[in-house]
Amino acid sequence: MGGQAQAAHRRPTRRAPAGRSFTTWLFMTTAVDGIADPNAAPIVDGQVANWLCAQRLASLRVNRTPDYERYLELLKDRASGQGARRRCGP
Template structure:
């Protein structure tokens, strides 16, 4: 039996859906850490000073359509890390596979392919299989599920930000909110737990004619203030 919808979420879901508010990001660190990647630099230069989920989704899909997987990934991470200053350094760890000396290290040769393969899997086989791939055969060093679900979301939201087939984000903020307000405790690193999370979102969304990612977006907003 699914958990009941928490009252605060009921209140939010009975209101008309609205897009996420834009927030300011800090370009300097991203430009510094990506200074050897011209296509990524071009994408960063093209972003406005304030971004939101819908805008980043559009840019990620455009970059993927042009075969620029690294710039698409970095764009997703700009949104994912928000205004946290350590985001660019941690994304550099992901791209290079090292922490010490990451700025001077080259991008690992397998990273673009693994990220591209994840896009193919999530689009062809759905959110759970996309998660399974990135947690196992398609694992990218230093890219944990809190952030690879952000990549999966932007790569799979093909029919709009609320696409019913898109992979919902599951990070610490969403996890902690669910634990506190709904009594739902998840191990966010495990595929079967992600499936359980998706089932909860689907059940709750069905009661309000919302897609799983719409429910996730509302929870994310309640948890972070970036609603």
């Protein structure tokens, strides 16, 4: 096989959205004591983002670092009982 043919052969045909695969990796690397590890980083994907929007809590783009930071802040606020409902939108 030629160089280009080999490269095309190895190229994935379908890729997971960057946000989902990154936050899944992040969870797996931080959940050192298992899936219930309280120090594990939370996963955010399209399903989570859609639910948050439907609940009018947040509008997140799962492949953007600032939006992941907003997601973490939202989780902290909700856990502390300070999570006010926010309007869904940019």
